[in-house]
Amino acid sequence: xxxxxxxxxxxxxxxxxxxxxxxxxxxxxxxxxxxxxxxxxxxxxxxxxxxxxxxxxxxxxxxxxxxxxxxxxxxxxxxxxxxxxxxxxxxxxxxxxxxxxxxxxxxxxxxxxxxxxxxxxxxxxxxxxxxxxxxxxxxxxxxxxxxxxxxxxxxxxxxxxxxxxxxxxxxxxxxxxxxxxxxxxxxxxxxxxxxxxxxxxxxxxxxxxxxxxxxxxxxxxxxxxxxxxxxxxxxxxxxxxxxxxxxxxxxxxxxxxxxxxxxxxxxxxxxxxxxxxxxxxxxxxxxxxxxxxxxxxxxxxxxxxxxxxxxxxxxxxxxxxxxxxxxxxxxxxxxxxxxxxxxxxxxxxxxxxxxxxxxxxxxxxxxxxxxxxxxxx
Amino acid sequence: xxxxxxxxxxxxxxxxxxxxxxxxxxxxxxxxxxxxxxxxxxxxxxxxxxxxxxxxxxxxxxxxxxxxxxxxxxxxxxxxxxxxxxxxxxxxxxxxxxxxxxxxxxxxxxxxxxxxxxxxxxxxxxxxxxxxxxxxxxxxxxxxxxxxxxxxxxxxxxxxxxxxxxxxxxxxxxxxxxxxxxxxxxxxxxxxxxxxxxxxxxxxxxxxxxxxxxxxxxxxxxxxxxxxxxxxxxxxxxxxxxxxxxxxxxxxxxxxxxxxxxxxxxxxxxxxxxxxxxxxxxxxxxxxxxxxxxxxxxxxxxxxxxxxxxxxxxxxxxxxxxxxxxxxxxxxxxxxxxxxxxxxxxxxxxxxxxxxxxxxxxxxxxxxxxxxxxxxx
Numbered sequence: 001x002x003x004x005x006x007x008x009x010x011x012x013x014x015x016x017x018x019x020x021x022x023x024x025x026x027x028x029x030x031x032x033x034x035x036x037x038x039x040x041x042x043x044x045x046x047x048x049x050x051x052x053x054x055x056x057x058x059x060x061x062x063x064x065x066x067x068x069x070x071x072x073x074x075x076x077x078x079x080x081x082x083x084x085x086x087x088x089x090x091x092x093x094x095x096x097x098x099x100x101x102x103x104x105x106x107x108x109x110x111x112x113x114x115x116x117x118x119x120x121x122x123x124x125x126x127x128x129x130x131x132x133x134x135x136x137x138x139x140x141x142x143x144x145x146x147x148x149x150x151x152x153x154x155x156x157x158x159x160x161x162x163x164x165x166x167x168x169x170x171x172x173x174x175x176x177x178x179x180x181x182x183x184x185x186x187x188x189x190x191x192x193x194x195x196x197x198x199x200x201x202x203x204x205x206x207x208x209x210x211x212x213x214x215x216x217x218x219x220x221x222x223x224x225x226x227x228x229x230x231x232x233x234x235x236x237x238x239x240x241x242x243x244x245x246x247x248x249x250x251x252x253x254x255x256x257x258x259x260x261x262x263x264x265x266x267x268x269x270x271x272x273x274x275x276x277x278x279x280x281x282x283x284x285x286x287x288x289x290x291x292x293x294x295x296x297x298x299x300x301x302x303x304x305x306x307x308x309x310x311x312x313x314x315x316x317x318x319x320x321x322x323x324x325x326x327x328x329x330x331x332x333x334x335x336x337x338x339x340x341x342x343x344x345x346x347x348x349x350x351x352x353x354x355x356x357x358x359x360x361x362x363x364x365x366x367x368x369x370x371x372x373x374x375x376x377x
Numbered sequence: 378x379x380x381x382x383x384x385x386x387x388x389x390x391x392x393x394x395x396x397x398x399x400x401x402x403x404x405x406x407x408x409x410x411x412x413x414x415x416x417x418x419x420x421x422x423x424x425x426x427x428x429x430x431x432x433x434x435x436x437x438x439x440x441x442x443x444x445x446x447x448x449x450x451x452x453x454x455x456x457x458x459x460x461x462x463x464x465x466x467x468x469x470x471x472x473x474x475x476x477x478x479x480x481x482x483x484x485x486x487x488x489x490x491x492x493x494x495x496x497x498x499x500x501x502x503x504x505x506x507x508x509x510x511x512x513x514x515x516x517x518x519x520x521x522x523x524x525x526x527x528x529x530x531x532x533x534x535x536x537x538x539x540x541x542x543x544x545x546x547x548x549x550x551x552x553x554x555x556x557x558x559x560x561x562x563x564x565x566x567x568x569x570x571x572x573x574x575x576x577x578x579x580x581x582x583x584x585x586x587x588x589x590x591x592x593x594x595x596x597x598x599x600x601x602x603x604x605x606x607x608x609x610x611x612x613x614x615x616x617x618x619x620x621x622x623x624x625x626x627x628x629x630x631x632x633x634x635x636x637x638x639x640x641x642x643x644x645x646x647x648x649x650x651x652x653x654x655x656x657x658x659x660x661x662x663x664x665x666x667x668x669x670x671x672x673x674x675x676x677x678x679x680x681x682x683x684x685x686x687x688x689x690x691x692x693x694x695x696x697x698x699x700x701x702x703x704x705x706x707x708x709x710x711x712x713x714x715x716x717x718x719x720x721x722x723x724x725x726x727x728x729x730x731x732x733x734x735x736x737x738x739x740x741x742x743x744x745x746x747x748x749x750x751x752x753x754x
Contacts, residue, residue: 014627021632022435029631047424054605058399090467093629097474101503122628126478127504228431229634230607250391251499252470254406255398257606 008322013118013340016325020334027356027367028334030117030162030193030311032226034358037278039270040225043263050266054258063088066232066261069268070221073276074194075201078209085237087249088256092192092220092233093119098252099188099216099235100127102243107153107186113139115341115349117162120190122343124156133344136166144179154186160193160200163341163354165307170202177211186241187213192220192233195276196283197308205236214241223310223358224279225267230260283310286357286364293368299375303352310358313338316375321353324374333370385699390495390717393702397711404733404744405711407494407539407570407688409603411735414655416647417602420640427643431635440465443609443638446645447598450653451571452578455586462614464626465633469569469597469610470496475629476565476593476612477504479620484530484563490516492718492726494539497567499720501533510721513543521556531563532556537570537577540718540731542684547579554588563618564590569597569610572653573660574685582613591618600687600735601656602644607637660687663734663741670745676752680729687735690715693752698730701751710747 008016020028036044043050054062060083067086071079080086089095096119103110104127112121114133121131138147139157148155155176159168168176168189180187187208194200208215215238222231237245271279290312294300303315316324321337328335338352355367385393397405413421420427431439437460444463448456457463466472473496480487481504489498491510498508515524516534525532532553536545545553545566557564564585571577585592592615599608614622648656667689671677680692693701698714705712715729732744 012624012627014631015624017631018627022437031631044428045425047428048422051421051424051605055603060399090471091630094467094471097629119628126625126628226432227634228428228636229632230636247389247392248503250389250395251496251503252474253468254391254394254408255606257604259605259607 008325008337009339012122013336016334016336019329023332023334025333025363025366025370027359027363028336030223030356030358031229032222032224032310032358034226034282035360036226037275039273039275040267043266043270050262051259054262057258059255059258059261062258062261062265066264066268067234069265069272070219073268073272075203076205077203078206079236080205080239082239084246085239087235087245088261089233089235089249090253090256091222091231092190092218093123094252095218095233095235096120096123096190098245098248099218100124100129101248102245103154103186104128106243109151110154110156111148111152112156113158113161114344115164116158116343118340118343120156120158131344136161136164139168140166140172144176148179148185152185154188155180156188156190158190158192160197160309162193162309163311163313163338163352165193165197165304165309165311167197167200169199170207173204173207174211177208177213177215180215181211181213184214186243187215188218189215190218192218192223193309194219195224196280196310208238212240214238216241216243216245221264221267224271227263227267230257230263232256232260232264280308283308283357286359286361287312289361289364290355290357290368293365293372294375297372297375300371310356312355312357313352314355315351316353317351319375320350322350324353327374328370331370333367335367385702385714386716389499390713393711393713396706400709400711402710402740402743402747404736404740405713407600407733407735408606409599409601409687409735411603411659412737413603414652416650416652417644420643420647427639428636431639434635436632436635436638439635439638439642443641443645444611446642446649447596450645450649452580453582455580455583456613457582457616459616461623462616464612464622465638466610466612466626467630467633468599468608469567469595470500471629472595472610472612473497473500473567475622475625476595477501477506478625479622480531480563481505483620486528487531487533488525488529489533490535490538491721492541493535493720495717495720497533497535508721513538513541516545517543517549521553525556525562529562531565533565533567535567535569537574537686539570539686540688540690540715540729542570542574542681542686542688544574544577546576547584550581550584551588554585554590554592557592558588558590561591563620564592565595566592567595569595569600570686571596572601573657573687585615589617591615593618593620593622598641598644601648604640604644607634607640609633609637609641657685660685660734663736663738664689666738666741667732667734667745670742670749671752674749674752677748687733689732689734690729691732692728693730694728696752697727699727701730704751705747708747710744712744
């Protein structure tokens, strides 16, 4: 597919993902493209029966079952139970769009985690919001009260973060929630990569509900399971959030497919039944494969030693990430450059690039071999 | 499910559809909820194989095949062939959101068909566009040049229209396109209900391309086939449209599910192979059923005698549509009131309500019986 933007430096990350969609070795996008496990294949084998089931049950019931299975496997027990507080969207980006369109009616400026995937700042600014970068180190351990000026109406964080894998720990989430309550800020979290890291499986909703702050959480089933992008983004909010989320939602959709709800339930139950361990194992092995193949190549290091998410950030010396993107693309291998993740300071991202790990082992192995060859020369 | 807005008069149509989603007799929303035909059931029976196929083919190829099958069965031969001119979205409303967000960067005011389904004006105004109503009679045969003031940057029409079923004829589309070219307006069409009416199967793209005007068309697979809302909205545009559609698209999605693309292809091929006639027959029989059951009830008439779309507008005397909605809801029967379709003049819509026809015959029969009982009393 043609790349819409002129160069790798002008394109946004999704445009670069699109350029690599059908590539021989696509380790660009963060979608789940590993092979189905045996348990998952059994679910797919029963799609006709699941279709019949989905067509015959009330949507409210399918929704409750999907939400329960999904939240429980990731430890999110104290989530809101009112249907209008858990809105099922086509994707996490559609949930993000609904949040942004709701937020801009009440808020001028958002303090947004830096770096993070660029469609988050693009959606927020696209509807007219102003952004202030909130550095990952500051979010992790700095003086939040000082870092967030009074003009800010919402704090937005991705946890685990994409691309760094950094998790907001429970104690820090509590501090952040308390600050948001004290200053009447909306606390917004994108937890799309939570499934990959058990350190992010503490009950976020217990913390958020206890704080009584106004909050929104975007959950995502789309990064985890190779369901060919049949997925749901969940837009979860506190009872006191004070944003017209339900109204904007109703402008965009009546609901997601009942079949997708049934699939989410079944894949979540499979995850609870051993599938999640298999997934963690798969990602861990792909991460090791990548790191081991590149051992002894001085031009590249792995800055996120502790990351468990399904993407890996690499730091390079003597190359920019954009250059690596270009050279790999000429070999029909697609990664993402780091530049665009640093939405407030592109130059700082130039020494990074990102490799997706939710792939068959052979795909990651092929990408690692090509990288080794290029970076060793 | 709880109705988010306070009353039937304050709610938007989608909120009212949500209230009726799991009702005993739901003839509210316009989604396809009839039973699968035998040919369609055979496609569903093969979902596991289609999943495998979708996982193993390049997305660009699946997309081309889905688009070709869909456009061809509805006579749209001269559509654009560049991939970035036919964007596959999660739904027609998501395509609409992308159009609105792109349009607002270039245009202040949109002349929008009146009446039409209210999420179109809500999405347009939701991103900051101003609206001017363009009456259906004026669009059909009035002085367009006079009706569209110089402040307008885009003309938006739904054809066939929802809820009236009115089709923009070929000659009139040509006049409209010529006017848009002469005044450098963007011509936007929503053709989501085209599939139901062969009078809307003339090649719109032949007209639009010949005119050389800047155009956008929103196509929809979601109203036709009972695929449990596994569907695609297509955002089609002229090469000269001059709007950042691809960029805004990339903020919201990388692409739709490959499995849905394969399903669209198969359902479209089934339609070409006799399925479309079956569908037209099914809707025609449901329309007759509704009209015949209400024959001799003086409180109700059918203003859109010639309509072939999958929704039917009813006009009532002695009742408002909102009152009928209330009385029916108490009996667990859900329709849509007419008020909200008349987005620029709610009062004018009060004498109407809408009944969905893409349902099993028994559902329409049950709704018709209840209506007869209420309106005869």
